[in-house]
Amino acid sequence: MKPGNRLTSGLLDLDAPESVGDTLWRACLPTAAEARNGAVVFTLPFQAQRRGPDVEPDPAVPRKMYGLVIRAYGDAVVRASVAFDGELPGDESPMLEWHETLRPEPLTVRQTDAGWEVTDSRGTIRLRWLVGDEPVKGTSDWLPPPPDSCRAAFSPDGDASVPLMPIDSFVPKFQDSIPLGCVERGGLVHRAAFAFHAEPGECFAGTGERFAKLDLAGRTLALENTDALGVNNRRCYKNVPFYVSSRPYGLFVHTSAHVRLSLADISTRAAQGVVEDAALDLFIIGGSSVERALYNYRRITGFPRNVPLWSFGTWMSRMTYVSEAETREVARRLRDGGFPCDVIHLDTGWFDENWQCDWEFSAERFPDPERYMRELREDGFRTSLWQTPNLRPTNKLFEEARDKGYVATATTTSDGSNFGGEDYLAPIDFTNPEAVRWYQGKLARLLKMGASVIKADFGEDIDLGADYAGMPARLLHNLYALLYQRAVFEITEATTGEGIIWARSAWAGSQRYPAHWGGDAACSWDGLAATVQGGLHLGLSGFAFWGHDVPGFHGVPNFMNTWPSDELYMRWTQVGVFTSHFRYHGAQPREPYEYPAVADLARKWWRLRYALIPYLVDQAEKATLTGLPIFRALVFHHEDDRVCWHIDDQFYCGDAFLVAPVMNAEGTRDVYLPPGRWIDFWTGECISGPKWLKGVMSSLDTMPVYVAEGAVVRVYPEAVRCTDEMDMSKTVELVLDESYGGVSGCVLGSATGL
Secondary structure, three states, X not given: OOOOOOEOHXXXXXXXXXXXXXXXXXXXXXXXXXXXXXXXXXXEEEEEEOXXXXXXXXXXXXXXXXXXXEEEEOOOEEEEEEEOOOOOOOOOOOOOOOOOOOOEEOEEEEEOOOEEEEEEOOOOEEEEEEOOOOOOOOOOOOOOOOOOOOEEEEOOOOOOOEEXXXXXXXXXXXXXXXXXXXXXXXXXXXXXXXXXXXXXXXOEEEEEOOOOOOOOOOEEEEEOOOOOOOOOOOOOOEEEEEEEEOOOEEEEEOOOOOXXXXXXXXXXXXXXXXXXXXXXXXXXEOOOOHHHHHHHHHHHHOOOOOOOHHHHOEEEOOOOOOOHHHHHHHHHHHHHOOOOOOEEEEOOOOOOOOOOOOOOOOOOOOOXXXXXXXXXXXXXXXXXXXXXXEEOOOOOOHHHHHHOOOEOOOOEOOOOOEOOOOOOOEEEOOOOHHHHHHHHHHHHHHHHHOOOEEEEOOOOOOOOOOOOOOOOHXXXXXXXXXXXXHHHHHHHHHHHOOOOOEEOOEOOOHHHOOOEEOOOOEOOHHHHHHHHHHHHHHHOOOOOOEEOEEOOOEOOOOOOOOOOOHHHHHHHHHXXXXXXXXXXXXXXXXXXXXXXXXXXXXXXXXXHHHHOHHHHHHHHHHHOOOOOOOEEOOHHHHOOOHHHHHOOOOXXXXXXXEEOOOOOOOOEEEEEEEEEEEEEOXXXXXXXXXXXXXXXXXXXXXXXXXXXXOEEEEEOOOOOOOHHHOOHHHOEEEEEOOOOOOHHHOHHHHHHOO
């Protein structure tokens, strides 16, 4: 067998057929460093490497010189940037929304016997670059450094040490990562690479809505948005080029290009990545805790906006209601049955033709949409409308949009099919300001008619063979979700006074425009388990608000005709009650009265949801000001507990509730209680942790829920039909301590019937 190139061939693709002529360039020891306008610029030579099975410098090729620019923001962020071709990444970007407290921190550099030290105005060392044999702080072992190695350690907050991986080899010619480098193709830089040292046992999380174990160590991930077609695979609707480490520190790769990350996988000693662009722009983020690292990440990319009170109520939907009469009947039956609800969602069927989005109600099935939405609103229901950011050639708006450049089109699509076919989807070009205004005008009309929220569906895929006004398709692909959602959110807020959307795709910065949901999960226990995992990772990626389709979207095995079981319907409902947003949706009916065996129980849980809305309002305010999500991994509160870095089937709902969903038909599970004293939410029993509770059995009307002793939870003491009926002056504070007697013995029992 012919040996492959012995340098991360799985990440750099140096063995791929299209890489035959590629040249790998590796960073060497800086030749100079100087302060410029508050930044420090290292003059960094890059050495070409020989092609072949061994990795070694090619002395026949002259070195190339690039400037590595080090900048600092506040007391916890260091930025390392290098532009191989073109301009250095600046402070203006759709992904960036600088917090007013995060200002540039001027840096100076001095040369020492050991190398260079970069310090801030307070004298704190933010970067050390070593040239001798001194070990690098933050690495668990040390090898004699090869000549010209990148032996640099970042200290974003003056405490954490985040070193580049200077040497990652079994023998010098066999290397599993490189600290800084790029790959040249056809005389231009095609992709750039980096690697940080990964400690033994170091854990990683985040990177978007990842349907995977909480600890991503040992995983190699492609950050390329796509329609995931479910939640039980590697595909991902919401990729975010950010991870958080258990050290702790965070890394934000500021790019919209495709990114691949290998987190202690290709090399167990390296957290490494490849960016398919001619620049690297890395934010190394400190903060002393997971939450503070997320907080500082949000200070760079934006904090989530808060959401209106009514959005915490129940959203009722299916794919799809097709007429005014049908939804009026749904609304009537929900009200008559005592099921509290705030939103009726119209999915793909409110147009003349199902799925043919022209932002117009079917005149036959919705003869007076303004009156219809007004009367629903008078009964306490807001209206949510589905739509999509693309046009088919059969759409009546297509010719206008094509001729004016509002949609991007191509003679031949990226999948090789001919443009013009009925199934071609021409994406709205959100890099064109005129297209944005045209699109927002369509939505504004609907919002003025009475709609309260727009479902910003899709946005994961665009035609990569088309031309766009503002940037190449390869850089727009991942960014498209952010531009799309910004357009929807801003026109909704401007028109209704309330900022909210319902979106599926995402990229860095999308957290500013809530809320997002978890995509098309299977109606199965596997679908529920992976949905929980996705929500945990999204919360570790900067997002505060998130929901999911209860009880899953598509039937298994028959997409449209296999209904979820009563047990799955209730268990998923229970998870939804403790999620920031609570929406029913799917390919089959989702109304609780369609599941008569559990309808009465569902009503009680819906009422529990409404009783907890004051608590969710409090937690939402906190989540928009900190690094915390509402649907929260245990590591936010117990990052020093190694067990919690491996718990991906439990979650916090806000500060108080520790939730352990039941995800099987038998009603049993093991529950982990971290250190502290815990109150059983149902019974009031006090239990001390850390402790594993084995084989906990829960009847269908309960699931394991615990509260940190002494927590104060604001609840609503009465049953209501919708949030319009809530008078927040009536809220009651529950103190969950040894005096708490359980749900049935407090106002929650009378308000819910549980």
